[in-house]
Amino acid sequence: MASLSLSGDASAAADRALAARRVMDERMAARAREAEEKKAARAAAAADADASVAEFEQAFSRANTAALDQLEAADSDGMEACAASVAALHALIAAAASGLPPALLEASQRKAQEADARLSAAKERLAPKKRFAFRNRLEGMAGFRKQSDCELVRPAGGDGPGEYSLEELQRCRVTLLSWSRAFWLRNLTGCTVLAAPVAGAVYVSDCADCTLVLGCRQLRGCDALSFAPYPPLPPSLPGALEAAGLRADANLWDRVDDFHWIKAQQSPHWAVLPEARRIAEFDWTRP
DSSP: OHHHHHHHHHHHHHHHHHHHHHHHHHHHHHHHHHHHHHHHHHHHHHHHHHHHHHHHHHHHHHHHHHHHHHHHHOOGGGHHHHHHHHHHHHHHHHHHGGGSOHHHHHHHHHHHHHHHHHHHHHHHHHSOOOOOOHHHHHTTOSEEEEEESOEEEEOTTTTOSSEEEEEEEESOEEEEOSOOSEEEEEEEESOEEEEOOOSSEEEEESOBSOEEEOOOSEEESOOSEEEOOOOOOOTTSTTHHHHTTOOTTOOOTTOOOOTTOOSSSOOTTEEEOOGGGOOSOOOTTOO
């Protein structure tokens, strides 16, 4: 009888072990299925994310190209549509920003900012042009006016550092050895003008066949210009560049930023003067 009782105990223990093993196998199988399901879900999510990123790239590229094409062909009546196209770029970025890789987000934002800049330039270019009121502005201003075939010199320190003008000169050679806050040139024909650097802007209107030696930050009101390097200044003008807030090592003569031309191609409003036509040095001591 004792041997039968022991045999029954062994059988019950074996059954319990088998049941425990079965439970363990089921748990492991369930964990494996859960892991596979999570893996599949992550893969699906990654695929969805990749698809979303690809969709964004395609949509943004199309919208950006359309906006830039609009800006290049825009007239004053089309500026509202251009502004809407540029705003659409920012809307696309805002809607997808949380799911975009940082590099793609940064590149897209940079392109949208470039479109903003081109929109601003187009608005300025297409705004109604205001002719410089030269006549009213020049009245009472120091300068040379209505002369032909002569040498004109403004000596160093002459007339103070205010604004200065040249108006209605023909075939004159003008040497200006005093610096000015602003410089105005109107209706010059066949003239050579050597001017000390200007602290502000130079305004040019209705000038033809002239050689202008100018150092300035901004040149306004002119077209059909050819640029060459700014020549060395004479010893009689020490510190003239610094007094005008300019630097000899930052001569940007061949990198003109034309506010009225936003296309990638070379502006038709200016060109680089061929080396064969350049004058390396000028005689500032004449007459």
